[in-house]
Structure formats: C-alpha cells, structure tokens
Amino acid sequence: MRFPERQEGIHLYDSYASEPSCLSYSAFAERIFGAIEHFHALGVRPGTRVLFPFETNLQVIVSFFALIGMGAIPYSIRPLMSKSAAKSYIDFLERLEALAAPHYLLSTRLVEDLETPIQRLDLPPPSAQVKRTDRMHGAEPQGVAFVQFSSGSTSFPKGVVITHGNIFRNLSYIDSYVREVSGPVTPDDCATSWLPLYHDMGLIGGFLSPIAHGMPVHLASPNAFLLQPLEWLTHISRTRACYAPIPHFAVAYLLRRLAETDEHDRAQWDLSCLKLIFDGSEPVQWSDLQQFASVLADCGFNSGVLQPCYGMAEAVLIVSCATHLKPKRIRLANGQTSVSLGRVHPDYEVRLVDEEGHLCREGETGEILLKGGSLAPHYIGEIPQLYETDTFYHTGDVGLLADGELYVTGRISDRIKVNGESFFSVDFEAAVEQLDFIGLGRVAVFQSGQEIYVLVACGSARLARADESRRAIRQILNARLGVAVPPENILFVKPAQLKKTSSGKLKRNEIRDDFCAGRLRCQTWPTQESLNQ
Template identity: 45%
Template sequence: MLEHIQRNQQCPPERGLHLYEKYSDPPEFLAYRDFPERVAAAADFFREQGVGPGTRVLFPFETSTPVILAFLGLMEIGALPLSVKPLVMNTPREAYQEFLGRVARDFAAERVLEVPSLAPLDLPAPGLPLPPAGLRKPGARLRTPGDEELAFVQFSSGSTSFPKGVPVRQGALRANLEMITRTDGRTPEERVSSWLPLYHDMGLVGGMLSCFSIGCDLLLAEPVTFLFDARGWWEHMGRERAIGTVIPNFAVDYSLKLMQDLDPEDLAEMDLSTVRSIYLGSEPINLPNLGAFLDLMAPAGLRRDVFMPCYGMAEAVLLVASRPVGGEIRTVPSPSGLPSISVGRPMPEFTVRLRDEDGRPCAEGELGEIELSGGSLAAGYFDRGEPLGGADGFYATGDIGFLDDGELFVTGRISDRIKVGGQSYFAADFEQAVEQLPFVREGRSAVAQIGPDIIVLTEVDREAREDVEGSRAQIVDHLVHTVGVTVEAAHVHYLRPGQLPRTSSGKLQRRAIVRAYEQGELEGLTLTPGA
C-alpha cells in the first residue's frame, strides 16, 4: 500500500482526498502529492512516542484526515493498527467501553490511539496522541513493505459472535485492491465517492484504499452525512462527476424511501450519467426495491446496468466475486423457487466450491455452503493457532448459495436458514416480504425459526398496533402469497423501536435476538391493542 502512496506523489496537484462534512459545503482537501511527507512525519512522531515495528495499536477508525494519516504512519513504521469502530452516536458508552476493553485484552493492544470520540472514556491501554496538524517531513520517501508483513487487523462483522480479528498482509491487500480496480475498470483521472465507515472492510478497502492504490480522487464523508442527506449525496455524485461508489443494499432502500416523492424534473437536475459502477454488497439485495429505485432515478440518467452485485468478506480482505461493469444483472429462481440475484463469477484467484449438509459437492443449481481457498484469503484468524481452512485448505464461509452457469448466487447464512417441508428458505426472504407492507417500518424486522415455529419480530406504525389482529392477518396472508409459507398469527410480534441489536456494520445480531426472545425480553408487545 505504501508504494502506491509514494507513487501518487506524481499526481497532479488537484488530485487527492476530498473530505466532506456536508455535501453542500466545500471539502477539506489533501493532495496526493503531499501524502508521503505527511505520512513520514506522522511515523516519526509515533516513533518518538515509543511505537516501533509490531507495536499493537488499538485504532478506533474515525473518518478524518488526522486519523487517516495516523493509519498510514503506523503502517510506515511496521506497527499494527487493530482497526475497530469508534464511539458513534446512539452507541451506549458503557457497552462501547466494554467492547474496547475486550478487544484490547483479547489482542494484547499496547497503545490506544487517542481519537476525539474517546475523550470521555477510560482507555484500556496507554494512550497514543494523534500527530499535531500540519507535520511534514520534506523529501521523505515511503518504504515498500514485504508481502508477508502485516498491514493491519480488521474485524469480521460479529453477526453471530464477538468479532474475530482478521490479519491483513501487505501482499493479500495488494492482490485484493487489484481485483477491485480491475473489476470496475477505474482510471486515475476518475473520481469515486464513499461514505462507508473506515472501520469496516467495505469502507476501508473498497472505498478508501482502492482509490489510494490507483491515485483517483476520493470524495469521502462520514456515514452520518449520507444518513442526514441521502438526496444531497446523489446530487453530489452528479455535481462532482463521480464514476462509482461501494454501498450496502440498505443505501438503496433508504434512498428510495426518502426520494420516491421527488418530481422527475428535480431528479433530472442530478445528472448521474457519469456513474457507471456501484458495488452493491454486504447484505441480501431487495430486488423489488432495486428495480423501483432504477425506475425512479431514470430521469437523473442513472444507467440500469450501473449496479454491480458482489460478494466479499473480511477474511478475504474484501472482494471474492462481482458482476463486471456493464454486465447484465442476472436473476434466476433459487432452489426454493424465490428470485435470487447473481453476484457474478468468483475472482479467478479464488477457488470456490459448494457442499451440501452431508458434505457432498454440489452440482450447479444445488444449494450448499460456500467454501473458498486461494486468492487473498487469510491463513487464520489473528492470534489463533488453528488455520482458517480445513485439512484441504478450504474455508467454510457459513454462507449458503448455489452456482448457475458459473455465476455465484448467495441466498443467506447457515444461521439464517429456515426449513419448511424439506425446503430451505432464509430469514431475508421473509424480512424483505414483510417490509413490503406499508405499515411495516423498513429495515426493522427479524425472522427466525425456533423449533418448528417461524417467529416474526417487526416494528409497525401506530395504526397497525391499534389493530393487532387485522395487521397480523395481513402479514400472514402476504407471506403466503410472496414466500409460499404459512406463519402462525400468534408468532407475529411487534417491537418497540431499537430492540433489534445490530453489528458495527449494521447487520442483525440474530443469535442475540433469538436469545432475547427466548428469555422473554421481547414478549407481550402485541398481546393487547395499543400496547
């Protein structure tokens, strides 16, 4: 990575990192040609603080220029950033302090980077100050790390357990960045926009480091900037002539909800004709919403082939499979008969196979667990002795899918599987169907199978809560018609806001949800109208 930063010193002076606090305001700008001197100065500052090669630094990755330079400065030393989420709004301080302490303890962190969000907390290890603003080391040249050197540790989403540390080596990072930029075909003269958090693999590798690796402009903002102004982000994409981005499916659903009442004339002013590659991953894709969003944005010039459904994971650095730029978005019936969307062919660097519940290899069209080997896959989790893969070197991902004409279709997680009459469905099939109903709040549903029962937990509007019997009947009827499965009305429960725990990347913590339900913490919410 550092050799890319050094090479970018030859970029034109106007090319670099553009950091937005609001899309309507001018960004903070740091030219790529200034990066080597700034990164080298940050490294010298950290050395003066006692940081050396291999020093483990707990790194709450805020989206700011000082923190980004600190990350690269630690890499220049050969220290090891343990990249974790910072303290963000709506996160209980006590829970975050416990999380930070556990990561520091489990992974023997020697220092903690003193980012602004940590100011009110007791640090679990000695603090490491951020380098003072404006530091430079004139004439500095950054080193080229070896392939086996650790670049940083990133963490899995933690949807089923406490996040696992994934060691990212420089060679694997280089390889996966090449896969990303090769697939979308970007050039140094183009611009990419991102608001994904930098503590998440999609934001760090797919959003930021992919731009640094090729020297194209990065238009960067915090996630809250998009959440507060989704329309402003799309307008900004058009105004700045961005060619692409990387987003989770949530961003499509959220944008559709907030922008669906805009007039075609307002949309036409956005001019999104330059956008050609939007990586779409992280979570199941809501096909009806994706189609509705493309219909909505047609007056803005957003191409119907712009979205690139993809599949990736922290264990592989990031990208494993993707539809190429401009290719057809393929949908075929899954083995359960429900529509499924292709995430493209696996990158040729990986070997992908699927095996059924009995461990037998799957033929095309058969549902099985996705297993990987080769490519940029990590050898094992950080500080754990056992290898990531089995005896034959294949890593069982826990994801279920099937192959069709060589393309990969991901249907869900093993832990999300719902079996009815010998047929496999997945929680997302039910959740997306439930959220099609106008009285159900989008993104606020969780479905699980407990024994023979399918349990639906969801947030609804006041009218639905006042007519519990009628609205439950609508949900049951809708699931029969869309998924083809009957759910008992008594197993449909309405939640109060904020009762569904999520990971740092926004995924449902399904085990925690099922545990809360079984322990009675979510019971009784729909037993009486208006409760």
Template identity: 40%
Template sequence: MLEHLQKATGGALHLYGGYDEDDPAEVIPYREFPARILAYAEHFRRQGVGPGTRVLFPFETSAPVVLAFLALMQAGALPLSVKPLLLASPKPEYEAFLRRVAQEHAADRVLLTPGLATVDLPVTALTLPSTPPGTGLDVEGAQLRTPADDEPAFVQFSSGSTAFPKGIPVLHGRLRANLAMIARTDGRRPGERVSSWLPLYHDMGLVGGLLSCLFTDVDLLLSDPLSFLADCPGWWEQMGREQAVGTVIPNFAVDYSLKLLQAAGPERLEGLDLSRVRSIYLGSEPIDIPHLRAFSDLMAPAGLRRDVFMPCYGMAETVLLVSSRPPGSEIRVVDGPSGVPAISLGPPMPEFSLRLRGSDGKLCGERELGEIELAGGTLADGYLGTGRPLAGPDGFYRTGDTGFVDDGELFVTGRISDRIKVNGQSLFAVDFEQAIERLPFVSPGRTAVIQSDGRIVVLTALRREARADPEGCRTRLVEHLVSTLGVTVRPLDVHYLSSSQLLRTSSGKLRRRELAEQYAAGEFGRVD
C-alpha cells in the first residue's frame, strides 16, 4: 500500500465538510503524502511508537487522522481501527467499548483524535501533531518503505451483529491483493474520481473507499457520514458536479436517497448529470430489490444508468471483496429456493474457493440453499488474540451467511442466525423486514423481526401520522405478510417500539440476537 503512494503522480484526496458548491474542499495531492507520512511517523516515534506497537485508532474522517493511519503503518505499528465517538452516543458506553478492546487486544496507546478530547482513555494517549507537518519537506526525496507481505498492516473489526466485534489482522500482501481485485473489477484508471462518505472504521469505507483510491492513484472525494445524512441530495449533486465515476454504498443509501429525493420533488433533479458514473458497489447489507428499481427509475432522467449498480459480497475477514457483478452488466434477479426474489452478487473472485453446505452437512448443488464457506484468496488466518485458525481443517471458513449459486453467480439470502423456518420454507428476518417497510405507515429502517418460542415477532415503529390507528395498522401489516410471503403472524406478536429501542451495530446492522433476548426478558414496553 505504502509503495503505491510512493509512485503516485496525479491523484489527490479532496476532503469535504459539506456539499455546498461554494464550500471548497481541502485538497492534498498524493505526491505530497510520502513527505507528510514520514513527518507524522517521526512525530509518533518521538512518543515511543515503534514496530509492533498496538494503537487504538478511532477513525474519524479528517486529513490528520488519515495521515496518522498511514504513518503508523510506515512506523511498523499496528492501528486497531475502531469507531469514533459518534454524535449522540452515550459516552460511558463508548468508554467501556474502548476499555474492552484495549484489554482484549493488548493495546499500548490510543490516538487522541479531536472527538476523544473529553473521553476517559483506557491507555496512554498518542497525540497528533499540533501543526500539520510535512508541507515543507523534500517531497521528491521522501521514501516510504515496502512492507513484507506477511507483515500486519492494521486490524479491522467484524460488524458485531451477533457478538462483540472481533479483530481481524489484515496483512499487507492480502491487502494489496484485495485492492487489486477491486481495481480490476470496476476498471478504474488514474485521473478518475471516486466519491465516498462511508465511515473509515468500516471495511467498506476504509478499503473500498479510501485505500482503493490511494492504491490506484484515483482522486477520492471524501466526506463524513453526517454530511450525507444531512444533505443526501447534495451528495448526488456533488457526484455529478465533480464528474465522479464511482462510489461504494450500502443498501441503506439507496433507501434513504429514494425517500429524500422523492420528497424533494423533480425540481431537485433538474440539471443533475450522473452520466459519467460507471460503477456503484452496493454491499454490506441485503438489497431491497423494489427500492433499487424505484431508485433507478427516479435517477434515469439524470443519466444514471441501471447497469452501473454492482451488488457485491464481502466481509472484514477477507479484507473486503469476495464477489461482485461487473459494471455494465444487467442486474440479475431470480426466485430463490424459498420463492423469495434474490439478487445476484456476481461470480466469486477467482482467487477464492467457494462452496455451500446444507443444514444436513452435505455440500449443496446448483440452486440449493446452504451456508457459504470460503477458502484461499485474501481470507485472514485468524482473529486477533485467539490463537485459533479462522478456517477449519479443510481450509474452509464458515461465514454464517446463507445463499445459493445459480449459473456460477452467488446469491446471499441472509444469516443462519436469522433464518426463520415456516411451513417447510427457509425465510429470513430481512425478507419480513423489507416487506413490512414497504407499507406506507411504517417508518423506514425501523423494523426488526425475531423468533421467540417458535413465534414470529415483529418489532416496528409507525410513522407519526399513523399512530392514531395502531390496531388498523396492525391488521394491515398482518394481511400484507400473508399476501407477500404467505406467512401468518399473530396480531398479538406485532409490537410498536420507539426507534431507539432497535439495537444496531456501529455499522448500522440490527443486533437481532440481543433484541430477541430483551424481548424474551420482557424488557420492551409497548408504545401503542
């Protein structure tokens, strides 16, 4: 990774605080990165950082923090990329999170980012430079090292949807290999521009957004998640204005963009030109197929082609990418083994071996539902600090995801832990959640479906205008599930909650196991 920055010629990091056309970006050409990284690395060495030093790294979106991340790798230290203190997050809970990560992974230091100024730190603080160093150094003479393939580059963490996040050491060689997969999949070229607002502590934001651009000498238009949430239409306008050719987003961004752009009216799309966009990686969570189609229809007048969307599959355990639909090919949707439509996530990268195993322990054939198992490619050796290999004796890693293969392409249907068997069918919590959230009276992104004592339980939040008729909404919801999935849910098992009661991971995934435990313990009070 570092050696690619050494060769950079024309690319640059463009850091935005918002999407107003009159608000200029902070621009740092990649050719200046080596000098700045070396200056940051020297600043950290003076504080006792050296090869092997483990640094808790709350990855805020700023130029100093990005440079600090690269500088720690230059110094041979090991950054542990964790979520920063998020807006409105309880400080005691975050402090407990940092303490646990530091204790479980023997962290020596924690990077003192601006967001941690009032946080009780579990280990010694590592300070950022008081003034940005490196600008006056010899740019041409700055020489970054080339780390060995088997040297750890950084640690990223699993989503934590079913347990406390697990640390995955990313080796430099596997990082290079996965970044090469991304580059060849979307065909990016130096001089082009890619936009990202994803959090940098998440594998999609860090590897798919930041590092893939540094690796390929492609301009990165970088903003933070709050900017996107505050002005989602402005982000799409900036994509067009700056002639970005691609981005990487979760399904949430499609749902959110559809809602806000529909509400803004057609005049907000006037003059928007997205005809240069060539590739939009779409991953991290199940894709709502009707919403994707509706969004494609909405954005077609702006020149956004349907074939730019690239549904993909990946995970922190493989650095990132495992499979993806190539750009320029039509999105393929088929009925899965249970009859529910599923979207193709493309063929697996040839570096991986992929197979599926059924609940009976036998390997699956074409279109048979099973757990996805992976071997080879950029799969990690194991989780940090466990001493146990990630893969089994035969070299395959059980992902916990279920799906099927059709004509060589992968279709993911959900998590094993979220499987709901009804009348011999294998449905998944997300099938119910997506169906429910198409109802006009349900708040988008505010539904979780769990099983308790064999019953299907719906936890959802109503839109404000629908709360006057909770029983009517409950009846319509039950009827809707019968008509769409052929499943009957008892009205008594439909519960209305406040949105804050639906637990999520730092990357936004529902923590269904914890929700089921809370429901079984009677911790949810009805708000209807």
C-alpha cells in the first residue's frame, strides 16, 4: 500500500491489508455541516437525546460530531455485534430506554432491522455536504457534549455525563503526557487506533486526541487487529504511525503471535517511528513489557514507547501515565509485582483509604479516591450521584502511592484473601494464562466464602486430560502465588459462560453469581471434541 501524498484527515480500514477510505479534514467539516442540516430537518434540536450505536464507520463518525455540534446529546453505546445477538441487544436497548428516555435511536447498519419502539433517526447520506451552517450550537464548558458508558464489569453500564469542559481538560492532560514522553507533536506525526469508538480509550485516546492535534488518524475496527494482529505492526511500519492506545491484553496477544515469527519475519518492520503507545484499560504485567521490548528491539522499538497508564470513563479517560525510559515496578506484600502507572495529573486530588476508611500512608494499599480534574459531574438515571459524601469519587480500584507514582493492584470486588494476605482475581488469571494451553481471556477466578474457584473456558485450551491440566494449573499457582487451590475447584466451562463486557472485560460478579446459583454447566472431564472447538 502506498500513500502518494500525506492527507490530513481520517483513514478508515476494513482490514490492514486493504486500502483505506479517506476523508480530509476540510471535507470532514463539510460532511458535519451537511449532517447537521439533515438532522435538523428530521426534528433534532439542542438537548435531543440520541442512543448512538458507535460503529467504526465514516457516516457514524460524522453523525457523532454533527449531533454534538448542534447541541444534541449522543449516548455512545456499543453496536450490535452480530444478528445472532439481536434478542439480547434489544433487551439492552430496553434497559437503556428506561434509564435514558431517549428521543431517537440512530439507525446504523447493524440495528436498522431491529424491532424496537424507539423512534429511528436516519443516518445522513454521504452526499449531505455544505460549506457552512447557521445551526451550530455554542459549546459552553458546563454544557453536555455526550454520554459515555462505563465498562459494566461489575454492574449494568453506568451512563457518564461528559461536558465540553471535561473533554478539553482531559485532552490537555493527554497532551501533557505526550510532551513529557516524546516532546511536542510535529507536523509529520500521525496516530493509529483499532479500539472501538464506543470505548473511552478508543474515542478519546485513539480519535479525539489526534484530531485535536490536527494530525492524520488511521482507524480500524477491533476485528482488523484480532484477526491479523501482526498486520498491525506492518501497518505502523508502513504508515509511520507515532501514537496509539492499546489495552494491555493486546501486548500479551501480540507476544503469542510474535513467538511464531523469526528474525526474517520481523525484519519487515521498522517501528522506530513510534513515539508513544498508551498501555491501559487492564492490569499491566511487568513480564509482558520486558518481553515485548526485547522481541521488537531489532525492529527499532524503544522500550520507552510503551507507557502504562490509568484512566476511566468517569474521568473522560486519562488519570495518570508513566513517563519512564524503562518501566518501574515494586514488590507487594503478597510477593506479586505491580507496575507504575506514573504520576496522577496534578489537576486531580488523589487519596487512598483502607477497608476501615482510614487514610493510607505512602506505600500502604487502599481504595483510590479522586476529586477534581476532568471528572464528570454525574451519571444519568435515577441514582445520578458520582461522588460520595466526602466529595470524592470512589473508583473501586485498589492501589498504592510510592515516590509519588500510582500503582493499581486490582478491584475491590475482585479481592481474594488467603491467610490474611490480599490477592486479586487478575493475579491468579495472569498466572494461569502463562500456560501454553490456556487462551488469553479464557480464565475467571473468584472467591466464594473461603473457597477459590478457577474456571477455564475449555474451548480455548489445547488440553489432553483434565487431571493433567489441573495439575499444571495448581503447580503454576503454587509457584507464582504460593496458593494451593484444591483440584476439585478447577473447573472447565464453555467459552460463552465466561461473560464479558463490550470492551472484553470479564464480568466476574455475574460469573460468580451464575456459578453459585448453579447456572454454569461445568465439565469435570472435557471431551476431546469440546476442547478442539
């Protein structure tokens, strides 16, 4: 693929092996103005609430900016992933309808045939382009720009109200970390992202931030990466992309595919163009960072490019980001390693409290509380409160501060206690996933009473015998964590039973509840047929 000339704008890929659809920023503006006229003719006005299935599609992207530009409020939600999931998606829309009382549902390609009572709002045609419009709505800092939703890993996704002021502040925080790691953005820089646009990291970090800098942005859907992850590295090398956001699972996923390559395969990649990859959304594993930098060192990859960060939908996106030449780690009391996520941006006030609500000192573990910065004003719905009576937002994340830097160890709801020591589900899951026959994201660990249970999605595992697999799992948990899990507590389930959020996070609370209620069908001795699925 060749780019005969640099085009300032959006480049949209169906796959990294295909030619992109391109839209210059000047044409982008005209399409937005045309879409504003289109929506106005259909009755959309300032304050109109629109359920917005955010597909990675140029018409949908144009519609998002148009609705915000005219003062309407898009509620950014996950799109329908497949027709087979239509019934559950309709249930999802019904819950949102009760929560948000929308005026319209944007009629994107995948939802246009759904039967739902919510009035449809047609997408603007590509031909809807005008040079100017008088229907732009002034963007006041306290005015609502859009609503984005939390991941929903512990409950039904919460709608987070995002103001224009919230967005501009968080974009400035991202820029400050960019400058600290790689210096100011230059005219030759460009960005790339395959993260979904209904996810805060995809929308803010992968799309709005590059646009705010006026740099070209290369967008693809998650499937473009998931189906051919090594093509993403080829794409970076070819387009000379400088910036990208990724969830940490992508690092581990790439490492598994890179293990199948040799020096000749890797010689095709020149990754010296990369300046900063934001690595977040999930717990960061020290060993992954080290191995990733080592494997790609001959491709010009610098270890200071991959920087762990911390953020959440309630803060628009970013809260902290590391800026080290090499990743930093500390050893926790339970023997596990935690990676620094850098300094919390100074606009936030951060404190940590223990399980009794007492303030933690330097190095002590507690729940992370935040105040100020770009935190949203409230949620939508009947219980809109974002802040507790102490005026802080209680994140539900557990971590510590050491030398002024933030370390996150897990979620309160995922805490596992063993002989007085605190572990987290991710500690167990990350250890088990080190086994070659275990697929990434195919393990869920939780505690019920005093018992620890390990559920393995057997469709992803290349298992020969259940007892041998249990033995390997028990051995690695004992070696890595010093915890003995009874063999009868290591169970095999079908992949679909490990429920996940739209961003791929395990819904451990639901999985635990299903297990305790007997709704999970566990296989004590998987058949070879089930394991080869």
